[in-house]
Amino acid sequence: MKKKLMLSNAAIIVVGFIAAFLLAALQVQRQYQTEFTRRLDTALSILSTQVENIQREPETAATNVGVELEKAGQEMRISVIDLNGKVIGDSAKEDINQNHSSRPEIIQARKNGRGYDTRISASLNQRYYYEAVYVKDRFFIRAALPTADLDKGIHRIWLVAALSMLLGIAIVCIVTGILVYRVTEPLKQLTDAAGEISAGDYSSRVTGSYEDEVRELAQSFNAMAQSTETAVSQLISKQNQLEGVLQGMDDGVLAVDAENKILFLNQSARRLLEKPGLDENGKLEGSLLVGKIANMMKHAIESSESGKETITGAPNDKQFIVYVSPIAGQEEQSALAVITDVTRVHKLEQMRSEFVSNVTHELKTPLTSIRGSIELLKSTDRDEKTRRYFYDVLDIEAERLHRLIDDMLALSQIENAREDPSVRCCSVREELEHCIDRLKPVAEKNQIQLTLDADSTLFVSCSPTRLQQLFGNLIENGIKYNKPSGSVAVTARRQRQTVVVQVKDTGIGIAPEHFDRLFERFYRVDASRSREIGGTGLGLSIVKHLAALYGGEVGVESEVGKGSTFIVHLPLLLNEA
Numbered sequence: 001m002k003k004k005l006m007l008s009n010a011a012i013i014v015v016g017f018i019a020a021f022l023l024a025a026l027q028v029q030r031q032y033q034t035e036f037t038r039r040l041d042t043a044l045s046i047l048s049t050q051v052e053n054i055q056r057e058p059e060t061a062a063t064n065v066g067v068e069l070e071k072a073g074q075e076m077r078i079s080v081i082d083l084n085g086k087v088i089g090d091s092a093k094e095d096i097n098q099n100h101s102s103r104p105e106i107i108q109a110r111k112n113g114r115g116y117d118t119r120i121s122a123s124l125n126q127r128y129y130y131e132a133v134y135v136k137d138r139f140f141i142r143a144a145l146p147t148a149d150l151d152k153g154i155h156r157i158w159l160v161a162a163l164s165m166l167l168g169i170a171i172v173c174i175v176t177g178i179l180v181y182r183v184t185e186p187l188k189q190l191t192d193a194a195g196e197i198s199a200g201d202y203s204s205r206v207t208g209s210y211e212d213e214v215r216e217l218a219q220s221f222n223a224m225a226q227s228t229e230t231a232v233s234q235l236i237s238k239q240n241q242l243e244g245v246l247q248g249m250d251d252g253v254l255a256v257d258a259e260n261k262i263l264f265l266n267q268s269a270r271r272l273l274e275k276p277g278l279d280e281n282g283k284l285e286g287s288l289l290v291g292k293i294a295n296m297m298k299h300a301i302e303s304s305e306s307g308k309e310t311i312t313g314a315p316n317d318k319q320f321i322v323y324v325s326p327i328a329g330q331e332e333q334s335a336l337a338v339i340t341d342v343t344r345v346h347k348l349e350q351m352r353s354e355f356v357s358n359v360t361h362e363l364k365t366p367l368t369s370i371r372g373s374i375e376l377l378k379s380t381d382r383d384e385k386t387r388r389y390f391y392d393v394l395d396i397e398a399e400r401l402h403r404l405i406d407d408m409l410a411l412s413q414i415e416n417a418r419e420d421p422s423v424r425c426c427s428v429r430e431e432l433e434h435c436i437d438r439l440k441p442v443a444e445k446n447q448i449q450l451t452l453d454a455d456s457t458l459f460v461s462c463s464p465t466r467l468q469q470l471f472g473n474l475i476e477n478g479i480k481y482n483k484p485s486g487s488v489a490v491t492a493r494r495q496r497q498t499v500v501v502q503v504k505d506t507g508i509g510i511a512p513e514h515f516d517r518l519f520e521r522f523y524r525v526d527a528s529r530s531r532e533i534g535g536t537g538l539g540l541s542i543v544k545h546l547a548a549l550y551g552g553e554v555g556v557e558s559e560v561g562k563g564s565t566f567i568v569h570l571p572l573l574l575n576e577a
C-alpha cells in the first residue's frame with residue numbers, strides 16, 4: 001500500500017509538473033513571439049518608409065539599417081529579397097546566392113503582404129524568427145531576430161522544471177511515506193492484534209496513541225476484544241463448572257459421535273465400566289458391557305430417539321440403568337449416555353424384602369404357637385397339668401417375641417447410630433467379668449465351664465452396656481451351641497494398637513460355607529436348633545454392627561465338631577493404658 005501510494009503521488013506530481021511546464025513554456029514562447037513581432041514590425045515599418053532608397057541601393061540600405069539597429073542594441077538581421085527570391089541586400093552579408101522564394105515567410109508575404117517563420121538559418125546555422133513584408137512589385141524586406149534568448153529561456157524552464165520535479169517527487173515520497181506510515185502502522189497493529197485474538201489470545205489489545213478515525217477504530221476494536229474476552233472467559237468458567245459437576249457425579253457420563261469416537265467421559269464412567277484406559281478421542285469399545293452401551297448410543301444417533309435400558313449381568317454381577325439421548329442442535333451427530341449403578345439399590349431392595357419376609361416368618365412362628373395354645377386353653381375339659389403346659393408354652397413364646405423385638409430394636413438403633421453419645425472409657429476386663437457373672441447360671445445349667453483370661457490394662461472407648469451386649473452375645477452363643485461338659489474360654493490381649501478378644505468354645509462348630517453369611521440378619525446354620533434354644537438369628541448381626549460402630553471388626557474360625565472361635569478387634573484407648 002505504501003509503495004502504491006508513493007508511486008501514484010509521484011505520477012501525479014510528474015504529470016502536474018509537465019503540464020505546468022508546457023503551459024509556462026508556451027506562455028514564454030508566445031510572449032517572446034509577440035515581443036519579436038513587435039520589434040520586427042517596428043523595424044520593417046521604418047524600412048518601408050525607405051522604399052526608394054532600398055530600391056536604389058539595397059545592400060547599403062540593409063547594412064546601414066542593420067548597423068543602426070545594432071547601435072540601438074537590437075541585434076537584428078535585415079535582408080532585401082527581390083521578387084525572384086534572390087537576396088539583393090543583407091545586413092549579415094550572408095547567403096546572397098541562395099534563392100529565398102520558397103521560404104515560408106516569403107510565400108506568406110507574397111500572398112498576404114506579410115509572413116512569419118521560425119527556423120535555423122541555413123547560412124548562419126542559428127535559429128531565427130523571420131518576418132517578411134512585401135513591397136508591391138518591387139521586393140521583399142525581411143527582418144530576422146535570433147531566437148537564442150528564447151531557446152535559453154525555454155531550456156532554463158526545462159531545467160528548473162526537472163529539478164523542481166525531482167525535488168517534488170522526493171518531498172512527496174517522504175511526506176507520503178510519513179502519512180502512509182501513520183495510517184498503515186495502526187492498521188498493522190490492529191491486524192496483528194486481530195490475528196492474536198483469532199489464535200486464541202483474547203487478552204491482546206492495541207495500545208498506540210492514534211488520531212481521529214483510527215483512534216475510534218482502535219477503541220471499538222479494544223471494546224470488542226474486551227467483550228469477546230469476557231464472553232469467552234464466562235463460557236470457559238461455565239464449561240469448567242459443568243465439567244466439574246460431570247466429573248464429580250457418581251453416575252457415569254459419556255458422549256460419542258457417529259463414528260463411536262468418545263467426545264467426553266467422566267471418571268465414574270471409567271470406574272463403572274471397569275475400563276480405566278478409555279479416553280477422549282478413543283473408540284468406545286473393549287467389553288461386552290461397553291459394546292452394549294455403544295450400540296444403544298449408535299441407535300440413539302441414527303433414530304434421534306432417547307432410550308433407557310437396565311443392563312444386568314455386568315461384570316461382578318453389577319446392574320446398571322443406562323439412559324441414552326441424541327445430542328440435538330449440532331452439525332456433528334452425537335449421543336450422550338448416563339450410566340447409573342443400581343447394584344446397591346437392588347441389593348438393598350432385595351435385603352429389605354428378605355428382611356420383611358424374615359421378620360414376618362419370625363413373628364409368625366411364636367404367634368401361631370401362642371394362638372394355638374390359647375385355643376386349646378379355651379376348651380374347658382383340660383386338666384390342670386395340660387393347662388400349666390400351655391401356660392409355659394405361652395410364656396416361652398412371649399419371651400421369644402420379647403427377645404426378637406428387643407434384638408430388632410437394638411439392631412436398628414445400632415445401625416442408625418453414627419456416633420454413640422454414651423461412649424466412655426471402659427475396661428475390657430471389667431465388662432467381660434460382668435458378662436461372665438451374668439451368664440454363669442446359664443453355663444452351669446448347661447454344664448459348660450466358663451473361663452476368663454483378660455489383661456486388666458486394656459481400655460476401649462465404648463458404651464459399657466453395648467460392649468457387654470457384644471461380648472454377651474458371643475459368650476451366650478458359645479454356651480448355646482456347645483456340647484455337654486464343654487467349655488467357653490474368653491481371652492483379651494493387646495495386639496499392637498488393638499484389643500483382641502477371643503471367645504473360644506468346644507461346641508458343635510460351623511462349616512466354612514456359612515462363614516460369609518453368618519453375620520447376616522436372621523441367618524442360622526441350624527434353624528431348628530436355634531429356635532429350639534430361643535435364638536433370634538440376630539445376635540451375630542448385632543455383634544458385627546457394634547464392632548463396626550466402635551471402629552473394630554469381628555471374625556470367626558471354626559471346625560465342625562470341634563468348636564468355634566469368635567475374634568473381636570477393637571481400637572485400644574492408649575492414654576489409659
Ligand code: ADP
Pocket residue numbers: 473477478481505507508509510518523524525526527530531534535536537538539540541564
Ligand atoms: P441365634 O440367635 O440363632 O443364635 P446368632 O446370630 O447369634 O443367632 O447366630 C447365628 C447362627 O450362627 C446361629 O443360629 C448358629 O447356627 C450359628 N452360631 C452362632 N454362634 C455359634 C457357635 N459358637 N457355635 C456354633 N454355631 C454358632
